[in-house]
Amino acid sequence: MTRRPTTLELVFAVAGGALLFFLVAPVATALFSNSPGSLWDTLRDREVLASIRLTFGAALAAVVLGMLTGVPLAYLLARRSFRGRGLVQAVVSLPIVIPHTAAGIALLLVFGRRGFLGMPLGRLGLVFTDSVPGIVVAMSFVGLPFLVTAARDAFASIEEEYELAALADGASRWQAFSRVALPLAWPGVLSGALMMWARGVSEFGAVVILAYHPKVVPVLVYERFEGFGLSAAQPVAAILIFAALLAFIALNLLARIRR
Amino acid sequence: MPFDALEAAFEAANPDIDVRAEYHGSIQVIRHVTELREPIDVVATADASLLPMLMYSTAVPETGKPYTDWHIRFASNRLALAYTKDSYYGDEITSENWPDVLALPDVKVGFADPRFDAAGYRALMAFALVQERSGKYVFFRPMFDGQFKSPVTLFLEDDLATITVPEVLETKPGSHVVLRGASIQLVALLQSGDLDYAFEYESVIRQRGLELLSLPDEVNLGSAAHESFYRKVQVNLDFKRFATVKPQFRGERIGYGITIPTNAPHEEAAERFVAFLLGPEGRRVMESNAHPMFETPVADGYDRMPASLKPLCEPASFP
Numbered sequence: 001m002t003r004r005p006t007t008l009e010l011v012f013a014v015a016g017g018a019l020l021f022f023l024v025a026p027v028a029t030a031l032f033s034n035s036p037g038s039l040w041d042t043l044r045d046r047e048v049l050a051s052i053r054l055t056f057g058a059a060l061a062a063v064v065l066g067m068l069t070g071v072p073l074a075y076l077l078a079r080r081s082f083r084g085r086g087l088v089q090a091v092v093s094l095p096i097v098i099p100h101t102a103a104g105i106a107l108l109l110v111f112g113r114r115g116f117l118g119m120p121l122g123r124l125g126l127v128f129t130d131s132v133p134g135i136v137v138a139m140s141f142v143g144l145p146f147l148v149t150a151a152r153d154a155f156a157s158i159e160e161e162y163e164l165a166a167l168a169d170g171a172s173r174w175q176a177f178s179r180v181a182l183p184l185a186w187p188g189v190l191s192g193a194l195m196m197w198a199r200g201v202s203e204f205g206a207v208v209i210l211a212y213h214p215k216v217v218p219v220l221v222y223e224r225f226e227g228f229g230l231s232a233a234q235p236v237a238a239i240l241i242f243a244a245l246l247a248f249i250a251l252n253l254l255a256r257i258r259r
Numbered sequence: 260m261p262f263d264a265l266e267a268a269f270e271a272a273n274p275d276i277d278v279r280a281e282y283h284g285s286i287q288v289i290r291h292v293t294e295l296r297e298p299i300d301v302v303a304t305a306d307a308s309l310l311p312m313l314m315y316s317t318a319v320p321e322t323g324k325p326y327t328d329w330h331i332r333f334a335s336n337r338l339a340l341a342y343t344k345d346s347y348y349g350d351e352i353t354s355e356n357w358p359d360v361l362a363l364p365d366v367k368v369g370f371a372d373p374r375f376d377a378a379g380y381r382a383l384m385a386f387a388l389v390q391e392r393s394g395k396y397v398f399f400r401p402m403f404d405g406q407f408k409s410p411v412t413l414f415l416e417d418d419l420a421t422i423t424v425p426e427v428l429e430t431k432p433g434s435h436v437v438l439r440g441a442s443i444q445l446v447a448l449l450q451s452g453d454l455d456y457a458f459e460y461e462s463v464i465r466q467r468g469l470e471l472l473s474l475p476d477e478v479n480l481g482s483a484a485h486e487s488f489y490r491k492v493q494v495n496l497d498f499k500r501f502a503t504v505k506p507q508f509r510g511e512r513i514g515y516g517i518t519i520p521t522n523a524p525h526e527e528a529a530e531r532f533v534a535f536l537l538g539p540e541g542r543r544v545m546e547s548n549a550h551p552m553f554e555t556p557v558a559d560g561y562d563r564m565p566a567s568l569k570p571l572c573e574p575a576s577f578p
Contacts, residue, residue, distance in 0.1 A: 114452030227374040230294045
C-alpha cells in the first residue's frame with residue numbers, strides 16, 4: 001500500500017526533478033540535434049571508429065593496471081592502520097583536485113623525453129609523448145582515485161571476521177584474500193573500476209598535453225570543433241555520448257549479474 | 260600576452276569599461292563569433308586574411324548582414340625558431356643550416372596544427388620559402404616525408420609552390436614532427452625538453468624568454484620588402500567533408516587584423532578600444548612586448564569603417 005507523499009517529499013521531488021532536467025537536457029540535445037545522415041556518416045568515419053576503439057581500449061588498460069596496484073593499496077588502507085595512512089589517503093585523492101591540464105604538465109615533466117622516468121624508459125623504446133602509453137598514463141592519473149576509494153570502501157564494509165574464519169579453517173592469507181575478501185568486495189571494486197574507466201574515457205586536459213596524437217575521442221571532438229566547426233564536432237560528440245551510455249549500461253548489467 | 264597589458268592600460272584609462280578577453284587560435288577566435296554566436300565586441304587575429312575569408316562571407320542570422328565588412332591590419336611579427344639551452348644541436352644551428360638540423364630524425368620539432376593556427380601554416384611556408392630562396396629543392400621532403408599518416412605535399416610550379424595539408428592530419432608514432440593545436444602550447448613542451456625547436460612568433464619567444472633563432476627575411480614572413488617573394492608559396496587546407504569555404508593561404512607579410520562585428524553589443528566601447536590600441540599608448544604597450552606595430556595601420560573596407568577610426572589608418576585593399 002502506498003501512502004500519500006508528504007509536502008517535504010513533494011518539494012524534494014521538484015528539486016530533484018529540476019536537477020534531472022539539468023542533467024538530461026544537454027545530453028539529449030547533443031544526441032538528438034544531429035541529422036540522421038550526419039550521424040550515419042560519422043558512424044562510418046574510420047577516424048571516429050579508430051578513435052573510439054583507442055579511447056575505450058586505453059581506458060581499459062588504465063583500469064587493468066590500476067587494479068593490479070590500486071586494489072592491493074585499497075585493501076591495505078581498509079585493513080591495516082599504519083602511520084601515515086591519512087597521508088596516503090590524501091595522496092590518493094590528490095588527482096581529483098589538481099586541474100587536469102596541470103596534471104598533464106606534471107606528467108610531462110616525469111614521463112616526457114627528458115623526465116626521470118621518461119628518459120630511461122624511452123631508451124627501452126617506451127615513449128609517452130604522442131603515444132598510447134602516454135594516454136594510458138594520463139587516464140590512470142586522473143582515474144585512480146575513483147578506483148582506490150571505491151575499493152577501499154568496499155573492503156572496509158566487509159567484516160574481517162569472514163577472513164579470520166577462513167584462516168581458522170586452514171586457508172592461507174592469499175586464499176583468504178582471493179577467495180573471501182575480494183569476491184565479497186567485488187561489486188564495490190567493479191563499480192570503482194567502472195568510474196575509473198568512465199573518467200579515463202572522458203579525459204581531455206591531461207591527455208592532450210601528453211598525447212595530441214593518436215587522438216582520443218575528446219581530443220577528436222575538440223579538433224573537429226576547432227578546425228571544422230560546430231556541425232562537424234556535434235555528431236562525434238553525440239556518438240561518444242551514445243557509446244559511453246551503451247558501455248555504461250552494459251557494465252552495470254554485468255555488475256548486477258555478478259551480484 | 261601584449262593584450263593582457265593592453266587590457267590593463269585601457270581599463271586604467273577608461274574605468275567605465277571592463278574588458279573581458281578570451282584567447283584562442285587565429286581561426287577559432289573567429290568561430291566564437293560566427294558559429295558559437297557569442298556576443299563579441301572586438302575580434303583580433305594573427306592572420307588578417309581570415310577576417311574576409313570567414314566573416315565577410317557569413318551573415319548574422321538576425322540581420323542578414325555579414326559579421327563584418329571591414330578590418331584593420333595593425334601589426335606584424337616575424338616567424339622564428341624557439342629553442343632552449345638543452346636543445347639538440349643548439350650550439351650548432353644557424354640561420355642558414357636550420358633546415359638541415361631540423362630534418363635530423365633525433366631532433367623533435369614543434370609545429371602548430373596548420374589547420375587551426377596561422378603559425379602552423381606559416382611554418383610550412385617557411386620550408387617552401389627557404390627552397391625558393393636557395394633555388395635548391397632539398398629541404399621540404401626530408402623534413403616532412405614519412406612523418407604523417409596522410410602526407411603533407413608540396414607541388415612546384417614555375418611561379419608558385421603549393422603545400423597541401425590533408426583533412427586528417429596525424430603524425431606517425433615516433434615522428435620527429437610534433438603537432439599541437441596552437442603554437443603557444445608548444446612552449447611547455449620546449450621547456451620540458453620534449454621539443455628541441457618550435458616555430459613561434461618572435462614576440463612570443465622574447466616574451467617567454469626562450470632562445471631565439473631568427474630566420475632570413477625571405478623566410479620569416481615579416482619583411483615588407485619581401486612581400487612579393489612571399490607570394491611564391493601557398494598553403495591549401497584540403498577540407499573535403501566539412502568545409503563551407505576551402506581555405507587557401509597565399510604567402511604574405513604577417514598582418515594582425517582587428518575588426519568590430521556588426522552584432523557587437525557595445526559598439527561605442529569597442530571603437531574606443533580599437534582606437535586605444537592604434538593610438539600612442541597602445542603602440543607603446545605592444546612594442547614593450549616585442550610586438551612590432553605597423554607605422555600606419557591600413558584598413559580594408561575603409562568607407563564602411565566607423566568614422567571615429569578612419570583618422571587612425573589609411574585605406575587599402577587586400578587581395
